[in-house]
Amino acid sequence: MPLSVYLNVAVGGVLTGLVYGLMALGLSVIFGVVRVVNFAHGEMMTVAMYIAIVTFAWFHLDPLILLVPIAAVLFVFGYALQASLINPFITRPEHSQFLLLVALAIIIANTLLIIFGPDARAVQTAYAYDSFQVGPVIVDAAKIYAGAAAIVVTVALFAFFRLTLLGKAIRACADNHTGALVVGLDVERLYALTFGLGAACVGAAGSMLVLITDATPMVGPGYTLLAFVIVITGGLGSMPGALLGGVLIGVTEAIAGLLFTPSAKSMFAFAILVLVLLFRPRGILGKRPA
Amino acid sequence: MLRVENLDVFYGDVQALDGVSLDVEEGAIVAIVGANGAGKTTLIRALAGMQRELRGRIVFRGRDIAGWPSHRVCNLGLGQVAEGRQVFPTLTVAENLDIGAMLPRARALSARNRERVLAMFPVLAERSRQAAGTLSGGEQQMLAIARCLMGAPELIMFDEPSLGLAPKIALGMLETIRELNGDGLTCLLVEQNVALSLKLASRAYVLENGRVTLAGSGAELLADDRVRSAYLGL
């Protein structure tokens, strides 16, 4: 096979991986701070995708513009969820949290099913079928926009955590929970804020993902699993790790699909996950617990 | 300034504090003395709003704060330098101080307080960009105190401030507490070095098995035979 094919596929894998990485970043942020694994992550993203699809259908607003309001909507959703339902579960055992979030996931996915039916839906932007040609490489326009937006959102989030007082306070909570209580941080509110931010990441990722792929009400679990694979590969709780994991998984799947049969490509993502867990149990960029 | 009346704290079926009452007057240094497991840390956690299942009254600056969450307690001016220092290890020294000043009561005073604490602990200024986890034990204790001061407290509870420090640094730490008190800060001190803390204290309480068994001025307790034999090894 000519090299250009590999190049094409790899570039596509990187760009898609960035969007997946952004989605996984949400999961990572939530787990890193709140220590709750969001088993409803994929379903939250499905909600974002449907908001984008409906808004596009009604107002013909481009998902790239919708990214901000959709992220805001998901932020509010995540904040409310943490403040109301999840905060009392922080100290409960993992299986209890798991049940809570699985119940939520079931409710969300099936509510979407009732409203939208089982058929796949997509947005048809003006550039839905565009691609750019650079030498031998043809790149999907929507993927470029989505990948770029994923980078922008991640950088913004990174800046928020490094530069703002609120961001530092959230990092402080993740760093030392007792310490946060000692200095008088309102930990429950910061947790809600964190869950909101994680949800906003998912919202942004979802509104970009509709540029690349269709949505059905039942795609959630697949994305939740993908997010798990990515964050654990990259390092749960590490922000650059999530993006790196996303790109790594995206490229691996793409190249594996090219070399072997595409139907088995996600097996290679799991293979990478297993290898990473064995040799760096905290992920590529994850830190060992103090 | 702080009055505790009949405080009971339970952990499940186990009673950790039993009818504890005590008074901390404004400007005083009050010491709590007791063996390990007597309930000293539980008392501090209860006062700080970190142990909220309790009975009794905790009146601070005229308000009953029993059962309040810690962030509201802190914002009323009741600060804490906790056991084990509890700094944020991956945040820089400067960021740790920023977090200390996040209380609504302290935000406006942030710049002035920062100058004050850095003048008090110059080493923190030198290390401001270093991650707190890389500091030595003594430096971390300074950071914990400085971070607490950033919150503009009126009363600070110290839980074992000299624990795990070299003797010379430990002495310096207690000296720092005396200085802070001299500047008008009220202090509640839990300290393993009983002799020194009683010397510093204007008033002291002995806590045994969750109960206050003895109270008096620091000098009185220093002279008390029971204290001398149980805690001073004399």
Place this chain on the structure above:
Amino acid sequence: MPIFEMPYVLVGDIAYDPATHDLSVEVAKAKATGAEALLVISRLNDAMLLTRELVKQRWTPQGIMSLGPGWYEDQYLKTLGRLADGPISFIPWYDPHKKLSRMLEAELAKTHPGVNLNTDHVYTFEALLVAADAYKRAGSSDPKALADAIRATNITDNASVGPGIQFDAKGQNDKVRGAAVQNRGGKLVTLAPKQAANAKPEWPMNSYLGRG
């Protein structure tokens, strides 16, 4: 892969995960084989994903031949618009020249404008036709008489492709013939078999480039 006596070479065989959301690698791989035509078996969502990738990767094979659902469905035609033109589906179909087919088409256009007549409609209709015919011949609703009547069905005036409806010993309608149907301008034209054809195949299909 079974080898058939065909004047064609199968240059590749690509299986994909039906749960996938992205078929770019699959299309890139197919394109790289240099194949002249694409033989596809996929469902509606995958058909749309595949088409979108063909456009984006700027590859128009000479023809796309589908052996499954998806490519001729109304949802496909509606969603993809002008990009839906070209694929040929090999499926059970109706004979557009038959009288009943024309009646059905006209009736559907009146009650559900914009919906193309398809095999589902026609087969449902023919099922009713078989039932009504059997009832008429049996002259009663006695189950046994009805079953016997159904077994003796011999309808020649029907809608689907082929000489009519008749059941063999196993209960299969062995008179049914497959058809080749091509998407053209949001409609479906029949290319084969000859007696049902109402259009000549468009081959090679028009390039995706410039269809917009």
Place this chain on the structure above:
Amino acid sequence: MIARLRAGPASRRAIPLAILLAAFVFAPFFVNDYLLTVLILILYFAYAGQAWNIMMGFAGQLSLGHALYVGLGSYVAATLFTHFGIGPWLGLLVAIPIAAACGAVIGYLAFRFGVAGVYFAILTIAFAEFARIGFDHLDYVNASSGLFLPVKQYAHNDLWLLRGDPTMFYYVILAATVFAFVLCRQLLHSRIGYFWLAIREDEPAARAAGINTFRYKMYAVMVSAAVTSFAGVFYAFFYNNLFPEQVFSISRSIEIILGPIIGGIGTLFGPILGAFVLTGLAETLNAVMGAFGLDLPGAKQVFYGVCLLLVVLALPDGVWPPLARRLGLSEGKQ
């Protein structure tokens, strides 16, 4: 503690347990086909839930990928049957070591390399997914087209080949559920059970007390996997068709887990009660929604989700522990 467990409410539990068992034994004489199928489903989940509970409830190792062992059991038995005509009971003798070996591999990789907690849970999902895609490409078992067991009309029930009417399947799964219950009870009251509980409560402390935590965690995974594999054998012969997409899917794993969590993790009776609550709930919803003509796709699942949510909010320890306290049937301190 041993004395309390044995002499305590155990004897008081014997009578209600006997009544319950009798009710199950005679149930097929009083229910119609539909209810019998529901009972089979309940017992199936009760069995699988108990198997999972050994690993999570007793030893504290959260597995979210138990569909792996169900799938292995069903594929091994079904393959032996369709390819070589070997019946399910001999097949089970092959399925058990295979499932246990897979559990051992996962356990070894995780416990040796310090993969614990959430990471371990996700590793278990990863292996189940790995198997799903792998079997999807395994032509020997018909890959994604699915494996079908030959279905014929049988003149009489053949217990040896597990071919027959639902009543036979009912008694088979009932016997299996009783077996699992007794096994769990024996395990829990044995040395190994105490070590498991110690590990669940505080692993470092257990290690400090001289327990070889690695070995006992391995036992937990292997026993749980082996017991689960029979659920797969049963599944294959009851439903007669297997698709990797279905038997290995995450939702299969979740189905198995919900029962014990709802019923009460780590208890003996919780998984059984949980299976009743969940399957009963699902079927009741079916009936109610059917009666009101509400067959909106998804509506049932939304109600189901809401019920799960309410249970987990109201009963953090599951349904059984508070119920047992009220009935005076507590299983003692666990």
